[in-house]
Amino acid sequence: MSIQVLMPALSPTMTEGNLAKWLKSEGDDVVAGDVLAEIETDKATMEVEAADEGVLGQILVPEGTENVAVNTPIAVLLEEGEDAAVLKNGADNAPAAVAPSPEPMTASKSVAPAVAAVPAEADYTGPTTRLSVREALRDAMAEEMRRDDDVFLMGEEVAQYQGAYKVSQGLLDEFGERRVIDTPITEHGFTGLGVGAAFAGLKPIIEFMTFNFAMQAIDQIINSAAKTHYMSGGQITSQIVFRGPNGAASRVGAQHSQCYASWYAHCPGLKVVAPYSAADAKGLLKAAIRDPNPVVFLENELLYGQSFDVPTEEDYVVPLGKAKVVRKGDDVTIVAFSLMVERAVEAADALAGEGISAEVIDLRTIRPLDVETIVTSVKKTNRLVSVEEGWPFAGIGSEMAAIMMEQAFDWLDAPVARVNGADVPMPYAANLERLALPQTKDIVDAAKAVSYRS
Amino acid sequence: MAKSSSKAKPAVKSRGRKPAVSRDEFLKYYKDMLLIRRFEEKAGQMYGMGLIGGFCHLYIGQEAVVVGMQAELEAQDTVITTYRDHGHMLACGMDPRGVMAELTGRRGGYSKGKGGSMHMFSKEKNFFGGHGIVGANVPLGTGIAFSHMYRGNGGVSLTYFGDGAVNQGQVYESFNMAALWQLPVIYVIENNRYGMGTSIERASANTDLYRRGSAYGIPGETVDGMDVMAVREAGAKAVAAARAGKGPIILEMQTYRYRGHSMSDPAKYRSKEEVQKMRSEKDPIETLRKTILDGDHVSEDGLKEIDREVKRVITEAAEFAQNSPEPDPAELYTDILVEA
Secondary structure, three states, rough: EEEEOOOOOOOOOOEEEEEEEEOOOOOOOOOOEEEEEEEOOOEEEEEEEEEOEEEEEEOOOOOOEEEEEEOOOEEEEEEOOOHHHHHHHHHOHHHHHHOOOOOOOOOOOOOOHHHHHHOOOOOOOOOOOEHHHHHHHHHHHHHHHOOOOOOOEEOOOOOOOOOOOOOOOOOOHHOOOOOEEEEEOOOOHHHHHHHHHHHHEEEEEEEEOOOOOHHOOOOHHHHHHHHHHOOOOOOOOOOOOEEEEOOOOOOOOOOOOOHHHHHHHHOOOOEEOOOOOOOHHHHHHHHHHHHHOOOEEEEEEEOOOOOOEEEEEOOOOOOOOOEEEEOOOOOOOEOOOHHHHHHHHHHHHHHHHOOOOEEEOOOOOOEEEOOHHHHHHHHHHHHHHEEEOOOOOHHHHHHHHHHHHOHHHOOOOOOOEEOOOOOOOOOOOHHHHHHHHOHHHHHHHHHHOOOOOO | OOOOOOOOOOOOOOOOOOOOHHHHHHHHHHHHHHHHHHHHHHHHHHHHOOOOOOOOOOOOHHHHHHHHHOOOOOOOOOEOOOOOOOOHHHHOOOOOHHHHHHHOOOOOOOOOOOOOOOOOOOOOEOOOOOOOOOHHHHHHHHHHHHHHHOOOOOOOOEEEEOOOHHHOHHHHHHHHHHOOOOOOEEEEEEEEEEEEEEHHHHHHOOOOOOOHHHOOOEEEEEEEEOHHHHHHHHHHHHHHHHHHHOOEEEEEEEOOOOOOOOOOOOOOOOOOHHHHHHHHHHHHHHHHHHHHOOOOOOOOOHHHHHHHHHHHHHHHHHHHHHHHHOOOOHHHHHHOOOOO
16 A cells, blocks of 8 residues: 655644655655655755655655645655556545645635735835745844844844744844854843843844743843833833744644733833734834834744735834724724734624624734724724733733723723633644634624624 | 862962052042941931831941952943942942932932832943842843943943842853853852841852852852952952953852841841851951051041041931932833833
């Protein structure tokens, strides 16, 4: 019985990759552990090893093929005594007949229309280029490092490895090891070191491999970076950016899947940013690096590989503290940030089909919050749905509800609805994780509920 | 007399000629230590009168450490310490009036009354606080050392902490990075033998704190922190080595605090006799006073003149601190963020 070699998933969030190179040819003997091929993902180049022994009977996906979905058969291995002739009957092995990849492990496949629905910054009319969020973040850092020698990048695997998620790719080559610095795995220590350097006038960018690990360092972020300006009567400043992926990725379990937006947003002395699009990721990161205050910059791993139109103008900076209306509507306001903007836009599409016109606001900056844009919208729609990945208790949605009570009470036609992550540590099982995270349908249901529609 | 004790890698050697000390230097150390002593005594009094609130950690007994270390610093060097920080600020040349007014929470204080005893800073004097979380200033001081290296400005970061902080994990994270990147930092461990009420023997599996960097190849030395001249000598070598790019150094200062951990500490964890013995046999100010008089550097009257001058400065600081108005209520909402 021949064995299909499938396109492997090489990381929790990988959905497809390029078949860069075959290292074995048809007819070659293969033993388990032999490297068959090289696979390129947006993060790294990895080798595919044979799991069984036999003869490489047929290569189904030629080298150089791009965007091969995970689980696509890429070759057929013949067991002892089998003949290549059996392949003639194996039409189901052909790539054309490959079943669509099973349950998508990452952002849903409806990404493309959602992206198209989000225009670039309204007042920008200049040229744009297509960039992934990952590239946009890298470009923002590179541009700011070019214009200011005081800016440097420090974190785990940021230099030689080119970034755990490849966000810092190429920076070591351009800026050298003085300014792109690999640290030991000691978040508490290197965060404090970064804050000390900021006290002394440098402008560090501290990358956390994920914000989950920043919990080790939260004392330095809050007690040292956020409070010292106040405690010093304005003498000491901390111009520092703490950045990295936040929230759930894909089935990485409870310790790697937490959203910290409300934790940091709670604290005076910090600014908190959580972009969705690549244009905003770039423009906001540039603003964060230039801001004379400590900025917590929450990225999302599932967005790193998504591409958007990004203004090419070098000085395209998106001001902190300004939300963006990404879709206009009249009947209900949906506020979201980071990956949840995608869900909110999908929900707005679905709601449109049912005759409900939803306005979607991308908060972009969580603190200082653009209260005016939200309140203005609610005064028009009279309804608010708040969406976040994080837990409900004392969350961003709770703050939205309080703001509505204080500033838009008389305009509300329904109680504020919160769509949020389930109030549980993140489960690993695929179905449970899906249940724990806000889905498009949850947003649609909430919008209909506040519209008194069923 | 400093004693070289690093078994791992004694880069800082105590041998060699003692630096010559001038009369003016002797008198300066005497005056600076006395200023700290009198300042702290006055702060203790004012605390008792309800003029100072919150936590207030006095430095009495440890004066020789900062005064001896400060003697070797240059303008570009930086200092950071913990919450027992009044002495460090005075040694850095900060105005006693501004320090005392911060203790009373007045607008004339270094932090406009918003920081308090544990949180004062002076950019002008390169003093970076004043930090209230035990151990947290160690990575910060290491980062300041990083900035010296990044800028190539020849500066050295003096990072002070106590025998309590020395068991914090972030201290070792800092040691590792400082050694890895050869940062110009001197870790001054002020071993006053008690972390609040817990003696060093009850908190540390190994009490040779100067050896705490040996796993990272950081040379360490134990120093008689009650003797300003010994501190100065050890400090001179350490500062020179750090400035020359030889990387981090640990100096363990054997010192003692006469008062409790804070004002509210009854200090029942040690005997009155222990304290009395230190005061009578090891007091840093008395020791230097004797050296000055024995060496005929100045007469008894000359020292009395200094005593009077210090008293005048402290009286003036106390008056300023009581007369300076409370912060304007509008200050509640200033200095949270820098306006971009």
